[in-house]
Amino acid sequence: MDKTTKITGKPKFMKELNISEIKRAILKNPMITRSNIASLTNISLTTVGNILTELIRNEDIFTGGYEESSGGRKAERYYFNKEKYHSLSFCIDNKSIKYIISNILNEETEHGELEVNDRAVREVITEFTEYTLKQKDIKAIALGVPGIVKDSSYLIKGPDGEWIKNDIGEFLRNKFGIPVILENDLNSTVLGFSINFAGKNKDKELKNLSSVYIDFSDDCTGAGIITNGEIVRGKYNFAGEFGFIPMDGGKTLDDIINDECGNEEYVETLVKLILIINYTINPGIIIMRGERFREELHNLVVEECKKHMPEGSFPEIIFKEHSFDDYFRGISSLGAELMHKNIGL
Template sequence: MNNLSGKPQVMKKVNSALIKQILKEKGSATKAQITENTGISTTTVRTLLEELIINKQIISLGLDDSSGGRRAERYTLNLDDNISLSFYIENEFINYALTNPLGDIIENKTVKIEKNNHEKSLEKIIDKILKDSNIKVIGIGISGVVDKGNYFSGKELTDWKKFNIGEYIEEKYTIPVVLENNLNAIALGFSLNYLKEMKTLNMKSLNLVYIHFTEDGVGAGIIANGQLIRGENNFAGELGFIPINNHGHLEHILNNNPSDETYVNVVSHVIAILNCVINPSFIVIGGTTLRKNLLDKIKNNCKNYLANNIIPEIILSKDSKKDYLAGITYLATEFMYSDIKLTKKQI
C-alpha cells in the first residue's frame, strides 16, 4: 500500500474496491460503518459513494430508522447491474453461469458446441446474454497452462499449442476476461463447497490437492495455506508429465490401460509424492476416467509409502462439474469488485 501513496488514481481504485468489499461482506452499511471498517476518511468515502452510485455499482437503501440523532443513509451493492459471466468447456458442451456480486447464481445452462467451434459458440452465448444483462467480467475455465489472455495445451512436452481465446473475447467485447486452468478452478470450487459443509475448517489454513482423471489427461489443482499454487510459468499441477520409474510419464501409463494392480500402485506413488512435496490435509480424486472401484485399494496401498503419522485424508469428488463452475464464478466475481490487484492474482 505504501508504494501506491503517490498515485491518486490508483489509490482511488483501491479505496473503491475496499468499499465494495465491505458492502459484499456485510450486505449493506452506512457511511460511518464503511469509514470505520476501511480506515478511509469520511470525506473520501462520501465522494467515492457518490461516484459508485452514478456508475451503478452500488445503490442507496434509504435512511435507517432514527435512534435519536440524524438518520444515516445505508448502501449496498447493485446486484442487478453488475453481473459476471462464467464458462467452462467440457467435451462437446459449454457450461455457463450468470452470477451477481454476492456470488449467487442467477442462471446456469449447458449448451452444445457447434461443430467443435468453441469461439463461435462462446460468442453466440455472450451476444445473447449481453442483450439483457450488463456483464462486467467474463470468467473462462480451460484445460491448459494460462498465460495472461492466452493458454497453452498439449499431451506431449514438445507439441504444446497456443490459443488466444481470452485475449480474443476481451478485445471483441471490451469486457475483462479472467482465464483460469480447469484444475485450479475445480480445486478452488471444491474447497469453497467443502468448507461450507465443514464449518470448522478455515480457507486461510487449507492445504489440499485435487487430482482429476479424464480422457484429456491427469492433472491437479493445488492449494497451500489457502492460496492457489500456479508456479512460475503456471505449470504447477501438470501431473501427466511426472516420470514414473522406467515406465515413462504418468500420462502414457494411464493411457495404455494398465492392470488394476499397476493402476493402484502408480496412483499411490503419485499421492505419496504429492504428500512429500505439498503435505496437504486432503487429497481429493475424481474425474470421468478414475477407477472409482479401486479407491479403497489405493487408500490402503498409500500406507506403504507414507509415514504412519503423516497421511492425508483421501476424498472422492462427488460432483466435479459443480466444483468447476463454483471455482470459475468465484474468481470472476472477485475480479469484478476488486478494481485493482495489489499482488499476483490469488484466492
Template structure:
C-alpha cells in the first residue's frame, strides 16, 4: 500500500513539474520538456495528455526542429480560468480580474467611507459581483479570489487586526466564500504587493527584496530567497510600526513615534495642514497642485516625507541586506520629489557595505502590485489543488 502511495506522490510531483515548465517556457515541445526535466519522453507524453484533457495546456502549430518531423508546440492555457485580486484600502477598493497569467481582463474600483465593517464588506462584495458579471467564459470560470488587507490575518483568513481600517476579528475569508462559493485567500496588502512585484514587476530577478507599500500607513512585504517571509506566525513586515522617534506621539497600534506617523500619506496630509494652514483633500490633489503650480512649499513637503522614508529604509537595509527595495502605493506618483531626498538620507546614514549592491526603485505596476499579488496567490491556490 505504501508503495502505491509513493508512486502517486511521484506522479503528482512530476505532473506539477511538467505544468510549471510549460508555464515558464512555452511554447515548448514534449521532447524539450523531457530533456530539460529529466523525465522520460513517455512520462512527459502521458502527463501532457492529462493537462490537455483538463484544459490547462493546448497544442499549437509547429516549432523548429533540427531535422525530421517538426514537433508540436505546447502552450499554457492562461485563459482556462480567471482570478480576482482585490486591494482593500482604508478608503478605496481596487478589484481586478486577470487570467491565470496575470493578464488583466477587467477592473472595478470604488471609494468607500469606511463607515462600518458591514458597509465595507458590502462594497467588497459589490466589486466581486461586478467582475463576475464581466468575466469571460472559460473552462474553469473564476477559480479564486485574493484579498490584500491593510492589517494582519490568521491562517483561516480572519482579519485579526487592521488598525487603520478599524477592524478586529473579522472573518473575511468565510464571509466572501459563503457569498460566492469561490475559494478566497486573505493576505496582508504589502505581502501581496511583494508577491505581485516578484511575479510581474521590478522584482522578477531579485531573490531578496523588500516591498514598501506607502498608503494611509506603511506596510512592508519581505521576500527572502525568492519566497515571501511571513515570520513564525504570519505577522512579519510590520515595519511601519518601528519607532523612529523615542518621544513621538502614540500610534493607533499602541506604540510611540512609529515610522508611518512620519512617512505615510496620512503624515503628508497632516504636515500639509500644519505648514500650509489648510487641509488638502488627498494626496492626489497635493500632487496636482505641485505639478501645476510648482509650489516650493508643496515640493518641500514631499522632500521632508522622502527624508523620513529614507530613515526607515536605512533600518530595513541594516536589518535585511536586500538587493532591491521597491516603493509602491499611490505615493509612487510623487517619485520625482521623493527620489532624491530618499537617496541622500540613505547615503548619509547607511553603513558603507550594504549600500553598494542595493537598488531602490519605485513600482512600475501603476498601483497594481497588491491586486496582482492577491490574484497570483489565488491562482497559486487553484494550481495547488489541481496538482494534488
C-alpha cells in the first residue's frame, strides 16, 4: 500500500517521504529492482516507478542492466549516482589541516594537506571550501577539532590557561549555507578506529563495540570514548579529559606525566587510570598513543593492572602509532551522515 494512503492532506510531504524511503532502499541495496524497492518500502509499484523516473531525470540514480528473467519482461536494476553529492571533512590539529572529500557512499575521492603557515585556520578552510564548491556539489562540512565542542564552536586552552572560543562552524554555515558538524578530534578518532575494527573483524558490529582511545600528547592527556557504538560526550562535552583527574600528592595525572616522573610512578599512575576506566566503562579495547606514552612499559602496565582485576574482565590494551587513518574515517563518517540527512536520506 502506498504511504500516501496512511496520511491524507499532505501530498507534498508524502512525496518527499516516499522519495527518501526509495533513496534509502537504493543506497543500501545497489542494483535493486523496482519490485524489490516496492516490497522493501511498502510503496506502490506505480508510485515507485514515477519517483524512479524523476530520480533518473535528475541524475540522482542510474539504471544498471537487467535482472535475469524467469519468462516475462526483464526488470531494470537501479543504483545511486555516487559522484553527484559530496561531503568535505577537515582534520585540524595544532600543526596542520588535512582534508578529505567523500562521495555519497562515504568513499574517499580526494585527500590532502593544506598549507597553514602563519594564516588563521578559518582563513585556510574558507579559501579551500570556496575552491572546492566550484568543483563539486558539497552537501555537508565536517570539522574534527582539537578542543571541547560547544554547538558550532569549540574551546581550546590559551597560553595563560584561559579558554578561547573558535566559532568556525557557525561562520562556515552562515557563509556557505551548508550544514556543518564539529566533533572533537579524539572522539572522531575512536569512532574511526571502531568502524575500521568492525570492518576488519566480521564477527564484530559497531553497535556492540566499546573502546577508549587515549592520547598522551605533549600538552595534555585526553581520550575519545565509544560505548555500544555511540560516542560518549557527556553533558557538557567534557568526557575523556583524563589529564585533569586528581592523583596522589595533590597532583593531576598530567602534572605527574609532565614532570618526567620515574618509571615506577609512571606505571602506578597509568595503572590507576586504566582501573578507573575499566571499573567505570569496562571497554573491550583501550588504545594508547602519544609522545608521552612510554611504549617500553606497556607490558608492565598490563601485568600490574591484571593483579587488581578478576580474570576475564580485563580489556585488550594496545599501543598504536599516530595515524590520521582513524581520524579521517571517523570525521568523514560524520560528514557522510550529515550529507545523507541534507539530501533526504
